Amino acid sequence: MLELFSRIGERVLGGFYRLGEATLLILRVFGELPHIWRVHRETVAQMIRIGIGSMPLVAVTSLFTGMVLAVQTSYQIEEYVPEIFIASAVCKATIIELGPVITALVISGRVGASIAAELGTMRVTEQIDALETMAVDPVRFLLLPRFFSGLVMMPVIVTFGCLIAIAGGYAVCLLYLEMSSVAFFQGMRQFVYPYDIYSGLLKSFIFGGTISLVGCYYGYCTSQGAEGVGRATTQSVVTNCLLILIFDYFLAMLLFPTAG
Amino acid sequence: MLSDLSLSVPRGETLVIMGRSGAGKSVILKHMVGLLNPDRGAVLFDGRRLDRMRRAELQQARKRMGMLFQSSALFDSMTVAENVSLGLRKHTRLGEKEIAAKVEAKLAAVGLAGIEQKMPAELSGGMRKRVGLARAIAMDPELILYDEPTTGLDPITADAINNLIIETRDKFGVTSVVVTHDVNTVLKVGSTVALLNEGKIIFSGTPAELKSTDNPYVRQFLEGRAEGPIKVHF
Numbered sequence: 001m002l003e004l005f006s007r008i009g010e011r012v013l014g015g016f017y018r019l020g021e022a023t024l025l026i027l028r029v030f031g032e033l034p035h036i037w038r039v040h041r042e043t044v045a046q047m048i049r050i051g052i053g054s055m056p057l058v059a060v061t062s063l064f065t066g067m068v069l070a071v072q073t074s075y076q077i078e079e080y081v082p083e084i085f086i087a088s089a090v091c092k093a094t095i096i097e098l099g100p101v102i103t104a105l106v107i108s109g110r111v112g113a114s115i116a117a118e119l120g121t122m123r124v125t126e127q128i129d130a131l132e133t134m135a136v137d138p139v140r141f142l143l144l145p146r147f148f149s150g151l152v153m154m155p156v157i158v159t160f161g162c163l164i165a166i167a168g169g170y171a172v173c174l175l176y177l178e179m180s181s182v183a184f185f186q187g188m189r190q191f192v193y194p195y196d197i198y199s200g201l202l203k204s205f206i207f208g209g210t211i212s213l214v215g216c217y218y219g220y221c222t223s224q225g226a227e228g229v230g231r232a233t234t235q236s237v238v239t240n241c242l243l244i245l246i247f248d249y250f251l252a253m254l255l256f257p258t259a260g
Numbered sequence: 261m262l263s264d265l266s267l268s269v270p271r272g273e274t275l276v277i278m279g280r281s282g283a284g285k286s287v288i289l290k291h292m293v294g295l296l297n298p299d300r301g302a303v304l305f306d307g308r309r310l311d312r313m314r315r316a317e318l319q320q321a322r323k324r325m326g327m328l329f330q331s332s333a334l335f336d337s338m339t340v341a342e343n344v345s346l347g348l349r350k351h352t353r354l355g356e357k358e359i360a361a362k363v364e365a366k367l368a369a370v371g372l373a374g375i376e377q378k379m380p381a382e383l384s385g386g387m388r389k390r391v392g393l394a395r396a397i398a399m400d401p402e403l404i405l406y407d408e409p410t411t412g413l414d415p416i417t418a419d420a421i422n423n424l425i426i427e428t429r430d431k432f433g434v435t436s437v438v439v440t441h442d443v444n445t446v447l448k449v450g451s452t453v454a455l456l457n458e459g460k461i462i463f464s465g466t467p468a469e470l471k472s473t474d475n476p477y478v479r480q481f482l483e484g485r486a487e488g489p490i491k492v493h494f
Contacts, residue, residue: 122335125331126331127333127334127335127336129333130334130335131335132294133322133326133405134322134346134350134399135347135350136346136347136350137319
């Protein structure tokens with residue numbers, strides 16, 4: 001019995017320790033933000049890697065998301081609702097919800113995991129120690145460019161993904177549901193407001209920051225060799241998926257209060 | 261892990277710390293470069309407390325040091341030239357041409373001229389060590405720390421690395437600290453030798469004294485015997 005309690009205590013204390021460690025690291029990354037111009041070279045490289053590198057994968061996932069959205073919406077509303085609302089539903093759901101969230105989940109698997117694995121490998125092979133001994137701050141040199149790139153590239157990726165998803169929905173409406181182009185664009189214009197676009201972009205901005213910071217934290221604080229790198233990678237993906245869905249709920253409550 | 265430890269290296273000399281794997285040798289080096297801080301006691305660099313320095317001061321001190329890691333710790337996403345030039349790029353205002361010239365000179369100094377554009381993954385273990393050394397001396401440091409410079413190398417390459425350590429000392433007048441369990445390195449490069457066992461220094465002297473001493477710990481280490489006062493635990 002006593003052993004059980006001491007084990008629970010250990011887990012709780014360990015959890016608090018990690019939370020404190022993560023908070024301190026995140027504060028350090030924020031503190032370095034004014035120095036971003038000193039690592040512009042690394043930042044541009046990361047922006048290309050995170051942004052451009054993710055485009056093909058996001059294109060495919062978004063295309064199918066948009067297509068399935070059109071099919072499902074038409075099935076759900078059947079004959080009772082005018083068909084232009086299918087277009088409204090596809091575009092609106094993509095912009096405020098599915099675009100940012102599905103893209104974020106895909107990116108957390110691709111980018112978050114690769115940041116964690118790369119930094120984790122650098123930690124266990126002493127490359128981060130080597131940076132320290134060369135008086136190069138690893139937080140500024142490694143973490144800052146990744147965080148900043150995640151932050152600014154995510155809205156770009158999500159915008160791109162939304163366009164592809166809407167194109168997919170449009171294709172299904174046109175070819176499979178035999179809707180007219182005019183009806184589709186009418187439905188889109190009628191119910192999609194600029195506010196939807198801003199809130200979708202705000203979401204993706206927050207998700208982008210979260211994904212890169214979580215990847216950075218697990219990678220930077222890796223220990224215990226190859227096994228540790230594997231663990232850091234998995235944990236970064238699991239944590240990111242949980243955080244994205246949890247944040248998404250609270251953002252929805254904040255941004256669309258009538259829904260609550 | 262370490263206790264009762266007192267070591268000092270006069271400017272321009274080479275201190276070799278030897279001991280078995282896991283005796284705490286790397287831990288000593290990590291204290292010397294400020295990667296670890298002692299629970300008690302002090303680390304002094306050029307008369308100043310390294311373990312009490314603020315981050316900015318510590319960075320200034322580290323610019324005067326170079327470290328060669330046991331695993332070389334080359335940045336594997338960068339070319340050899342980028343590895344060697346990173347410190348110069350971050351801490352000096354040299355132009356591209358001057359940096360390229362400096363990289364070329366440092367690579368030539370370790371006998372690896374012309375491999376600037378190779379990636380670390382394309383190099384052999386001995387070449388990685390030498391690139392690591394070129395990177396460590398790129399900023400013309402006053403103190404170089406070597407963590408197991410010859411471990412995992414064939415005896416000929418190992419001896420070449422020993423020669424490089426001596427050349428670097430003579431050419432650039434640097435102070436060196438070498439951590440190793442390689443007896444040849446100990447005898448060849450050291451001006452002072454310390455033997456570390458269970459976190460304590462149990463012998464300290466010149467290589468000549470080391471060879472002639474009848475200290476049973478030293479004899480066991482030099483002769484490489486499992487039986488003796490140093491206990492082997494499995």
